[in-house]
Amino acid sequence: MLISTRTQLPFPTIKWTAKAQLTEISMTELQFNEAEAALYYQEVMKLPSELTVQAKQ
Numbered sequence: 001m002l003i004s005t006r007t008q009l010p011f012p013t014i015k016w017t018a019k020a021q022l023t024e025i026s027m028t029e030l031q032f033n034e035a036e037a038a039l040y041y042q043e044v045m046k047l048p049s050e051l052t053v054q055a056k057q
Contacts, residue, residue: 016022041047
């Protein structure tokens with residue numbers, strides 16, 4: 001089962017966590033750091049590296 005949400009679940013999940021049946025991935029774990037964002041823009045979006053440098057300024 002997969003549950004995706006932007007808020008805390010409205011029911012307790014401690015039993016699943018204790019039995020290693022649940023893995024939580026927080027929003028901070030899903031965020032790109034600056035290097036990852038630059039790589040994404042260059043490799044996936046095919047933007048020139050000059051644009052990613054300008055965006056930082």
